[in-house]
Amino acid sequence: MRRLVTDTGIAFTREITPELRYPTTIVLSMMTPLIFLGLFGPLLTGVPGLEVGLPGASPWQWFLPGIVVLLALTGTAGAGAGLLNESLSGSFERLLVTPMNRLAMLLGRTLKEIVTLNAQALLLILILLPTDFRLYFLGTLVGLVMLSVFAVGIGALSFTLAAVSKSQTVFYGVQQMTNFPLVLLSGVLLPMDVAPGWLHTISRFNPATYLVEAERALFVGDFGDSSVLYGAIASVGIAAVGLYLGGRAMTRVTL
Amino acid sequence: MIHTRNLTRSFRVKRKKSVEAVRGLNIDIEQGELVAFLGPNGAGKSTSFRMLTTLLPPTSGTALVAGRDVQADPVAVRGRIGYLGQGNGAGRDYRVTDELLTQGRIYGLSRSEARRRSGELLESLDLGPLANREAGKLSGGQRRRLDIAIALVHRPGLLFLDEPSTGLDPQSRADVWGHIGRLHEEFDTTIFFSTHYLEEADQWAKRVLVIDQGLVIADDTPENLKANLAGDRITITVGTPEDAKNAAEIAERMEAPREVTVDGTKVTLRMSRGDAVLPEFVRALDAAGVKALTAELWRPTLDDVFLALTGRTLRESELEDDQADTSDWQGA
Numbered sequence: 001m002r003r004l005v006t007d008t009g010i011a012f013t014r015e016i017t018p019e020l021r022y023p024t025t026i027v028l029s030m031m032t033p034l035i036f037l038g039l040f041g042p043l044l045t046g047v048p049g050l051e052v053g054l055p056g057a058s059p060w061q062w063f064l065p066g067i068v069v070l071l072a073l074t075g076t077a078g079a080g081a082g083l084l085n086e087s088l089s090g091s092f093e094r095l096l097v098t099p100m101n102r103l104a105m106l107l108g109r110t111l112k113e114i115v116t117l118n119a120q121a122l123l124l125i126l127i128l129l130p131t132d133f134r135l136y137f138l139g140t141l142v143g144l145v146m147l148s149v150f151a152v153g154i155g156a157l158s159f160t161l162a163a164v165s166k167s168q169t170v171f172y173g174v175q176q177m178t179n180f181p182l183v184l185l186s187g188v189l190l191p192m193d194v195a196p197g198w199l200h201t202i203s204r205f206n207p208a209t210y211l212v213e214a215e216r217a218l219f220v221g222d223f224g225d226s227s228v229l230y231g232a233i234a235s236v237g238i239a240a241v242g243l244y245l246g247g248r249a250m251t252r253v254t255l
Numbered sequence: 256m257i258h259t260r261n262l263t264r265s266f267r268v269k270r271k272k273s274v275e276a277v278r279g280l281n282i283d284i285e286q287g288e289l290v291a292f293l294g295p296n297g298a299g300k301s302t303s304f305r306m307l308t309t310l311l312p313p314t315s316g317t318a319l320v321a322g323r324d325v326q327a328d329p330v331a332v333r334g335r336i337g338y339l340g341q342g343n344g345a346g347r348d349y350r351v352t353d354e355l356l357t358q359g360r361i362y363g364l365s366r367s368e369a370r371r372r373s374g375e376l377l378e379s380l381d382l383g384p385l386a387n388r389e390a391g392k393l394s395g396g397q398r399r400r401l402d403i404a405i406a407l408v409h410r411p412g413l414l415f416l417d418e419p420s421t422g423l424d425p426q427s428r429a430d431v432w433g434h435i436g437r438l439h440e441e442f443d444t445t446i447f448f449s450t451h452y453l454e455e456a457d458q459w460a461k462r463v464l465v466i467d468q469g470l471v472i473a474d475d476t477p478e479n480l481k482a483n484l485a486g487d488r489i490t491i492t493v494g495t496p497e498d499a500k501n502a503a504e505i506a507e508r509m510e511a512p513r514e515v516t517v518d519g520t521k522v523t524l525r526m527s528r529g530d531a532v533l534p535e536f537v538r539a540l541d542a543a544g545v546k547a548l549t550a551e552l553w554r555p556t557l558d559d560v561f562l563a564l565t566g567r568t569l570r571e572s573e574l575e576d577d578q579a580d581t582s583d584w585q586g587a
């Protein structure tokens with residue numbers, strides 16, 4: 001157990017150090033969400049179905065929670081790419097020959113992704129503060145915690161994929177195939193309520209949908225909304241699945 | 256230090272096809288040895304190393320490494336060995352010092368101990384000026400030295416080096432070998448390295464295991480391998496075929512030669528210790544009035560040993576392997 005904790009710390013430190021040395025990488029790795037925010041966001045003014053919170057609230061109030069989830073679905077979901085590179089180049093093999101706790105290798109890396117994700121989310125919030133976006137502090141805080149739990153699962157799943165796939169083709173193939181529908185059918189960019197019935201039905205099987213709805217409620221401080229409960233269940237579920245599969249993959253991995 | 260019994264490993268490549276990469280390894284290596292694992296690409300060197308270093312579970316057989324069973328107690332084995340893989344041990348995006356510190360922390364050094372140790376290693380492997388550079392920005396030789404430094408952080412008593420000098424220019428190779436040799440001399444580190452360069456096995460190892468197609472086919476000192484399996488060759492030329500016949504008869508009467516052949520005015524003798532036989536032979540020819548015009552002593556390399564063992568030279572085996580290797584598997 002002590003080994004697990006110290007090794008998680010060591011793995012986390014190894015991963016976060018390059019990022020702290022070059023903080024610009026945090027911004028570079030959030031290009032997609034930034035572009036959506038800058039180019040897509042302004043289009044939303046006047047689109048019906050985007051009202052959350054008080055009547056006449058800013059469309060950012062609806063848009064930002066989705067973008068924050070998008071950060072996890074584009075950034076954290078790709079985290080395995082780094083591990084894959086390390087496994088193809090030989091440095092992952094070097095770590096596997098050390099007595100380092102295997103689960104800690106997963107936890108440390110995932111933890112670093114969570115820190116990155118939260119830094120990016122905070123940056124987006126800061127960018128929007130001068131606009132008519134209104135910050136609900138407590139709701140946003142809980143929203144970020146829920147997002148982090150979800151991201152633990154997504155990140156761990158990405159590492160799992162990297163550990164088992166052993167080739168770029170397999171990793172990116174599977175990653176794109178699963179990630180793209182996950183993003184499109186989560187309602188991060190457009191409300192799923194206006195989608196045709198069948199599409200709406202499919203989106204109900206997407207855990208990210210529940211997270212997005214929960215974040216929208218939390219970002220206006222609406223703790224009582226039932227979506228918050230569903231979002232929490234979806235996030236904890238994904239985290240549990242991700243950690244279970246990831247832990248298994250790490251302890252059994254051979255290169 | 257290393258004891259294996261009938262260690263095997265096969266890989267499934269297609270649905271019903273499998274490759275037997277290692278077919279029954281029986282190795283005993285004792286404390287303080289410096290052993291080369293010599294064989295062509297695809298012989299099974301890396302697969303063997305991966306089993307011995309707990310990276311890959313064997314298909315069958317057992318292996319004790321540093322006193323522990325690789326399958327029953329992999330974590331204990333990992334704590335007692337150092338490993339230099341065939342790929343890049345240091346991650347591309349991490350700084351030289353950071354990777355050394357990480358490795359030290361993994362092996363339980365405190366922050367300050369890790370810093371001291373990485374300072375020592377930077378110095379002894381001539382990496383000092385590169386301490387703050389990312390590993391991905393180093394030259395091949397520098398990067399290999401860093402990988403070696405990383406493998407040494409915890410002062411392992413047993414070190415596995417998988418092709419430590421492959422891909423390096425001659426200067427860097429000599430460099431890397433200087434460091435490895437010093438490690439063996441100064442700290443009595445047990446070293447087991449693989450190579451497909453015969454010169455390297457010949458020059459650095461005190462014992463050579465020759466591996467081909469997953470089996471160890473010879474195991475001895477380089478000198479004994481060459482003397483017993485290939486032998487020296489003396490070739491002389493004389494003026495006339497008549498003289499050649501006389502020379503061959505004289506050679507037959509001597510004790511040493513295993514084989515004497517005549518080709519026109521050329522006589523060839525095969526034996527061990529050709530350096531001692533040559534002067535004696537020339538004196539005998541003189542005494543019999545046969546005049547040798549040229550005399551040549553030819554000593555074997557480990558390639559001749561490989562040829563004697565397998566009927567192919569190492570270089571031919573490499574070519575075969577390249578042609579046979581249609582999979583895109585990268586021996587990372």
Ligand SMILES: Nc1ncnc2c1ncn2[C@@H]1O[C@H](COP(=O)(O)OP(=O)(O)O)[C@@H](O)[C@H]1O
Pocket residue numbers: 255266267268274275276294295296297298299300301302303584586
């Ligand atoms: N993961 C793997 N999957 C399939 N075949 C493999 C794998 N690893 C090694 N092999 C095969 O096993 C044989 C031995 O490979 P290896 O141990 O890497 O040889 P060496 O290190 O001596 O060059 C080769 O034929 C190689 O293609």
Ligand SMILES: [Mg+2]
Pocket residue numbers: 297300301302341417418586
């Ligand atoms: Mg190899």
